[in-house]
Amino acid sequence: MDARQAARLLKGVRAAALAGDRPPAAPRPEIAESWRRMLARGVHPDRDTRSRLLSAAETEERRQVSPLREVLPVLREGLLPALDEALHIMVVADADGRLLWREGHASILRKADRLGFAVGADWAEAVVGTNGVGTALVARRPIQVFSAEHFVSTHHDWTCAGAPVHDPRDGRLLGVVDVSGPLATMHPATLAWVGAVARLAERELRVRHLESLERLRAVAAPLLARLTGRAVAVDPHGWTAAVTGLAPADRIPLPKGFGPGHVWLPQLGDCVAEPLPGGWLLRIAASGPSSTAASRVVLDLSRAGAWTATVYGAAGSWSQELSPRHAELLFLLAESPRGRSAAELSAALFGDPTRTVTVRAELSRVRRRLAGVLAHRPYRFAQDVEVELIRPERPAELLPHSTAPGVIRARLDGAGPWGPPRGRSDDVVP
Template sequence: MALSQTDVTRLAGVDAARAARVLSDVRSATLSGQRAPVAPRPVIERSWDRMLRSGVDPDHDFRTGLLSREEVRRRRDTSELRHVLPVLREGLLAVADVAQHIMVVADEDGRVLWREGSSAVLRKADGTGFELGADWRESVIGTNGIGTPVVTRRPVQVFAAEHFVRSQTSWTCAGAPITDPRDGRLIGVVDVSGPLETMHPATLAWVESVARLAESRLRERHQASLEQLRAVAAPVLARLGGRAAVVDRDGWTAAVTGMPYQNRMGLPKALSPGRRWLPTLGRCVVEPLAGGWLVRAADEPVPRGATRIVLDLTQPRRWSLTVSGGAGTWSHELSPRHAELLCLLGLERDGRSAAELAEGLFGDPARTVTVRAEMSRIRRYLGGLLDHRPYRFCEDAEVEILFPDDPRDLLPHSTAPALAGRRTPGRER
């Protein structure tokens, strides 16, 4: 009787060795262009396709140079991940050591910064290049529990022969991305890895839950820093008239005067003191404060002119929006969800309702609450350049979308039904 993907997943929980043999047959057939006995899981199949297109050799273990100890230390000292190591250790290490696993924490570039757990498994990991400072990007090492979550932006378990490179097929890995709650930026991945026979079906859910706890801790730290900034802001704003706000370095609002409170103000990536134009207030005077900025409205008329909006989706994980017009030019780095939504709006200039966007994103028109919440966040930095009922870019704006050279590289993290078809090579844009 033929097995299905679900059958293989269940089999892996009770007979890891047999499941590994089935997946080995799937891998061999798929990579040789033959019909596989079971279709690979979609997340694995898409990853294998990326590897084949990028030229990763499945039968040869390629490794880049390790980072120096000094560079590992520098990255540790500057990474937000250092603040959540106690959470990760408490949630993962005790069980991982008993289960003959190791915990690996990598940065957003897929570089291994921390490695802890079973000493026996750590020695085995050395043999596969799973060392401090190693580069485990998917484009270098193939499908794996660090590099693949970096690309897909979601938790991924890679079991046995689901690894693209043959030398890794005796391992099982479960990795979950960790994002900065201030801006949605990926800051790293936490992974639990070990010999394939130690695999458990609940491992991925366990790793994901600990990653979410880590993000919760980062959110608490951010709220504490805003409270400190409010103490600085209070006497400053008390002396001012007009519209002004004190925000942190990422634009999150600590306090305002003379204007409605909003959670976050859109700031350019490289803000500096002086007279600036910001989407929320227009012409402003920006002054540095300890831990943030004092932003005062200059109340000058904004020059009129044609507005050009460029949505750049060409980079693998650096999607951005650049606005040029009479008030100057500014850019904003996009989260994965905002890149999806703005791409859909750029493709459909007549606009889409919340239900239509929900259908395009999730295949479920009922998920309008999620769409409206995200569109509200987008309007914080795009302001009057977005209309609603339906949601659309304003008529006066010239909108251009820069796509990847290969359509299959369009927002690889996205599972949006409306974007899946646009990854077909040769399709008209």
């Protein structure tokens, strides 16, 4: 099937989905999930919505604070040489979906301007519908959107492939690199190409991180050698550079708003934090982690991409941002007060009860970060810990990146007034 035939088929699939009819072919799962979100949000399928462009000053301010600025040479080297011949352009967007950089074939740049695909524009999925930038941000994985897979019809003459770039220090989503062009220029290998370049960018960030840890270690080692108590030197993301008086850990997760002075950390107990060039010195109180007992956990999943777990204990509170995988696991456990075995979690997470090794490894990481909160055999929240789960207002926005069967089931069970929209029957996707 050539590109134009595929485009015609997809137009039929989209039209059937909008009408609540059975489509001639099922859309790809990631596209179906995105269309559900667009219908739930009320995005108009035929009206091109444009947000206010950032001013030049606002764009430059975002560029200066974005870690993606450090890997622009990697992105350019990996993508630009082929873009002129392929009649494509490269865009780099931040985690909000704002386009910060854009380069490529001059004639395609002019066409992109007419579409509003310009530096400073907001291409979040909730604003412009299913697209290679915004949908990759929500799905947290590489996405190709071809012709009528775009929810908004004005984008149907385009194809795009976007891949998210994560910060290797903490897993935080930094943004998306996307290659876009007219429909006729689509190539099936584009998505793999863009994804490979995004991984190269993450590798460059990892190398820079290791170099910064070496610099912090050189500063901290002489200080720790003179201390008699227990202490650890960490970078701003909690990665350990040097330690004295206790077993080393790869990382000590730091709470939001971390600063100098007394602080309670679940892994260490009561500490005093002192600034170092490129990080922090954490002096651990003599009582150690005995004061880390947790009494309450608030799992906040209400804002996409900003999921947090806040632990309350006798010594204070501590809040930690969650990775997409850890947010999924904690949600599944919060939904099952009696607990789940590794096989049950594997089935709920992957649709496959045999992937228990992956589940156990991820839960081991979560338990290290949330000391005293989780129990095992079966995996569950500890018996004496009160759990509060805060969901998003719209069920379709519950962990929208997730393809876990247990999460999808929870979205559909809680659909209420937001779905299934437009009288769609249960067996039609989306």
